[in-house]
Amino acid sequence: MKIALLGYGKMGKTIEQIALQRGHQIVLKIDENSADYDITLADIAIDFSIPAAAFSNISNCLNNRVPVISGTTGWLTKLPDATALCKQKNGAFISASNFSLGVNIFFELNAHLAKMMCNLEQYAISIEEIHHTKKLDAPSGTAITLAEGIIENTKKESWALNVTTNEIVIPIIAKRIDEVPGTHTVAYNSAVDTLEIKHTAHSRDGFALGAVIAAEWLVGKTGVFTMKDVLGLK
Numbered sequence: 662m663k664i665a666l667l668g669y670g671k672m673g674k675t676i677e678q679i680a681l682q683r684g685h686q687i688v689l690k691i692d693e694n695s696a697d698y699d700i701t702l703a704d705i706a707i708d709f710s711i712p713a714a715a716f717s718n719i720s721n722c723l724n725n726r727v728p729v730i731s732g733t734t735g736w737l738t739k740l741p742d743a744t745a746l747c748k749q750k751n752g753a754f755i756s757a758s759n760f761s762l763g764v765n766i767f768f769e770l771n772a773h774l775a776k777m778m779c780n781l782e783q784y785a786i787s788i789e790e791i792h793h794t795k796k797l798d799a800p801s802g803t804a805i806t807l808a809e810g811i812i813e814n815t816k817k818e819s820w821a822l823n824v825t826t827n828e829i830v831i832p833i834i835a836k837r838i839d840e841v842p843g844t845h846t847v848a849y850n851s852a853v854d855t856l857e858i859k860h861t862a863h864s865r866d867g868f869a870l871g872a873v874i875a876a877e878w879l880v881g882k883t884g885v886f887t888m889k890d891v892l893g894l895k
Contacts, residue, residue: 662680662685662686662704662705662876662877663685663688663702663703663704663705663834663882664680664685664686664687664688664689664704664705664706664707664709664876665687665688665689665690665691665700665702665703665705665706665707665727666687666690666691666706666709667689667691667706667707667708667709667710667714667718667722667729668692668693668708668709668710668714668718668733669691669692670688670692670709671865672732672865672868672869673690673692673695673707673709674758674870675865675866675868675869676707676709676869676873677690679866679869679870679873680876681719683873683877685873688702688703689702689703689706689734691710691718692868693710693711693714695800696827700721700722700725700727700826701725701726701727703727704727704880705727705728705729705730705732705876705879706718706722706727706728706729706764707729707730707731707732707835707872707876708722708729708730708731708732708733708871709731709733709737709872710733711733711797712733712734712735712736712797712798713736714733715731715733715735715736715739716736716739716742716743718731719731719754719756720743720746720794722752723743723746723747723750723752723754724746725748726750726752727752728752728753728754728755728876728879728880728882729752729754729755730754730755730756730757730758730760730875730876730879731743731755731756731757732752732757732759732760732868732872734758734798734801734802734805735797735798735802737756737802740756741796743756744885747884747885748884748885750863751883752883753879753880753882753883753884753886754884754885754886755875755879755885755886755887755888755890756887757804757875757887757888758801758802758803758805759802759803759806759843759854759868759871760868760869760871760872760874760875760888761860761862761867761868761870761871762867762870762871762874763860763867764803764826764845764860764862764867764871765871765888765889765892765894766892767807767845767858767860767869768806768807768810769818769894770810770858771807771810771811771847771858772785772810772813772814774807774847774849774856774858775810775814775815775843776814777809777876778815778849778856779815779816783847783851783852784849784850784851784856785849785850786811786815786817786831786835786847786848786849787831787832787833787834787847787848787850787853788800788804788807788808788811788820788831788832788845788846788847788848789833789834789835789836789845789846789848789854790803790804790833790834790835790836790843790844790845790846791836791837791838791841791843791844791845792835792836792837792838792841792843792844793830793837793838793839793840793841793842794837794838794839794844796837799822799835799837800820800822800833800835800843800888801835801843802887803845804833804835804845804895805820807845807847808820808831808833811831811847812831816829818828819831819833820832820833821833822835832837838884839878842863842864842865842868843860843862843868844859844860844861844862846857846858846859847859853891869889873878874891875888875891878890878891879891
């Protein structure tokens with residue numbers, strides 16, 4: 662594949678290494694200062710940019726019939742617009758809060774656990790996420806996806822950042838520590854015990870590999886997809 666990297670920070674550089682190892686070619690490397698580039702040089706684009714640039718990047722791809730996957734978070738109020746544009750242009754698009762294969766399995770475990778715990782009201786639910794200090798958004802998109810998986814399967818109605826637990830709100834604690842790629846913990850706490858599930862990323866490689874695998878899967882398809890489609894989890 663000929664790949665355009667939209668966002669050439671640490672994640673973009675890691676994706677480049679993984680893509681080259683898998684026999685692909687990087688034809689564009691676009692950072693926030695880039696202008697006037699021809700996205701049609703690429704077979705597919707991988708967007709790991711910044712929240713302010715993501716929707717513009719994705720729209721440019723879809724308007725030019727270039728399939729695009731996006732792992733940028735913090736822009737998702739515009740996701741319905743991107744989805745509508747993809748359908749209008751008969752394009753191909755995947756957006757994910759996390760492309761790590763392990764994290765996407767973790768999402769499934771989280772939803773299944775929530776179903777089992779939904780009637781055990783003695784357990785207070787909380788989520789903690791830890792990332793590197795350069796991460797711009799909080800809570801992480803991954804933590805929000807975990808909260809949404811719990812809300813779909815319990816009596817919880819919403820999540821909130823750095824609040825104490827109550828009957829309908831899931832508290833998310835966001836921490837920023839140097840050089841932490843990403844750690845997410847879902848905890849069920851009662852007076853007698855604590856049950857936890859946890860995912861710890863050891864490097865960015867897992868996120869990058871998942872993004873490249875998603876790109877390989879998306880080429881030649883039309884529609885709006887998720888990592889469940891890529892991994893055959895639906």
